[in-house]
Amino acid sequence: MAVTGIDTQESVVKAVNKGTLHITEPDLSGLLSQVVQKKSLTAQSTTKKADTFIIAVPTPFKENKVPDLSFVLTAISMITPHLTKDNLVIIESTCPVGTSQEAYKNILNQRPDLKGHIHIAYCPERVLPGRILYELEHNERVIGGLTKVATDKAIQFYEKFVKGNLFPTNAKTAEMCKLIENAYRDTNIAFANELSMVCKAENIAANDVITLANKHPRVNILNPGPGVGGHCLAVDPWFLIHKQPKLTKLIHTARTVNLEKTKWLTQEIYQEIDSLNKKDPRIACFGITYKADIDDIRQSPALQIVQMLSKKYKNILTVDPFADPVQGIHLVTSEEALASADVCIFLVAHKPFKGLIQNNTLKKKLVLDYVNLKLVP
Ligand SMILES: NC(=O)c1ccc[n+]([C@@H]2O[C@H](COP(=O)([O-])OP(=O)(O)OC[C@H]3O[C@@H](n4cnc5c(N)ncnc54)[C@H](O)[C@@H]3O)[C@@H](O)[C@H]2O)c1
Structure with a gap:
C-alpha cells in the first residue's frame, strides 16, 4: 500500500x-x-x-x-x-x-x-x-x-x-x-478521585480501602490520582455535554470532580509544605506529563500543579525524563533535584521514579506520593 x-x-x-x-x-x-x-x-x-x-x-x-x-x-x-x-x-x-x-x-x-x-x-x-x-x-x-x-x-x-x-x-x-467510552472512563476515575477526598476527610488511607472494596467480586474501583489529563478523557466528555447539556448531569459532575481534584490536591500540598515551617523550601516535583512514561503534557494535572506551586514558592525543581522543556518550568535531573530538595512530590508514576526507592536520600525528605509509587516504606 x-x-x-x-x-x-x-x-x-x-x-x-x-x-x-x-x-x-x-x-x-x-x-x-x-x-x-x-x-x-x-x-x-x-x-x-x-x-x-x-x-x-x-x-x-x-x-x-x-x-x-x-x-x-x-x-x-x-x-x-x-x-x-x-x-x-x-x-x-x-x-x-x-x-x-x-x-x-x-x-x-x-x-x-x-x-x-x-x-x-x-x-x-x-x-x-x-x-x-x-x-x-x-x-x-x-x-x-x-x-x-x-x-x-x-x-x-x-x-x-x-x-x-x-x-x-x-x-x-x-x-x-x-464519546461514551471516554466519558465512562472519566466518570469512573471521578468516583475514585471523589473517594480519595472523602477518605482524607475521614482520615482513612484511600488506596487501602479501595483495595479492600475491590475484593468484592463485582466492585472494581479505579486508582485515584491528581486529576485527569490528556486530549481524550479531559476533552471528549465536553462534546457530549455541549450537545445535550440537560441530559448529561452525571458526566458534567464527573468532569467537575476531576478538575476540582487537581485544585484540592494543590491545597493539600500547600499544607504539607507549610507544615515544614521552612523559609523558602526547595520543592522537587516529579512528573509533568498527563500520565506515566509518555511525553504528552496536554491538559496535564501534574503540570497544572507544578505551575500553581511555582506561583507560591520560589524554589521549584522539576524532573521529567520524558517531557520536552516547557516555558516557565525549570527541568533538572533526578540527581540534581534529590541532592537539594526538602520536599519530593510525585505526581506521575514514570517507571524511572520507581527506582528512587534505592536512593537513601529520599528517606530524609518529606515525600508526597500521589501516584501510589510507595516510595518510602
Ligand atoms: N493520539 C491518541 O492516542 C488518540 C487516541 C484516540 C483518539 N485520538 C483522536 O485523534 C485525533 C488526533 O489526535 P492526535 O493526538 O494525533 O492529535 P495531534 O494534536 O497530535 O495532531 C495530529 C496532527 O494533525 C496535524 N494537522 C492539523 N490540522 C491539519 C490539517 N488540516 N491537515 C493535515 N494535518 C493537520 C497537526 O499538525 C498534527 O501534527 C483527535 O481527535 C484525538 O482525540 C487520538
Missing part, C-alpha cells in the same frame, strides 16, 4: 521524510525509517488524489468548552478538490455526534457533483500512547458509515491491517461510541 501522510506543520513533514520520529512512541522509530526507506510512506503538506482519505487531526475544545471542529473541517476542505467518484473518506478524530454528516454537507457545498458518489465513514481511534503499534493492529474497532456501502468499504479497508474484530454500525453510533 502506498501511503502519503499530510501534515500542515512543515517540521512534521520534514521529520517523517527523513524517517525520524517527532513524538515518543516505542517501536515506531524503526518502522518509520523502514517504510520511508522503502518509499511506501512519504509526507507532504498539501493534499493529492487517493483512493482512501483518513482524517486524524486534532479536535480540541474552545475556551468555553465548545468543540472546535475547525481542524476537521479544514482537512475536509483541503481534500475536497482532490476527491473523485467512489473515494472513501474516513474520519478517525474524536468528534461530536453528527460530524460525519456535517463533513459530507461541507464536501457537497464545494463539490455538488459528488452527491451520492462519495463514501464517508467514521472509525474512532482507541490506541493507548506507549502501546500504539500493538493496539492499532490488535484492538477491536467500531466502524460506521453514512451509508451501508460506506461502512462495507471502510471495513474492507481496515481488514487489510487490523487483526481485532471490526464491528459495523452507522456513523452516528460510531461517533457516540467513542
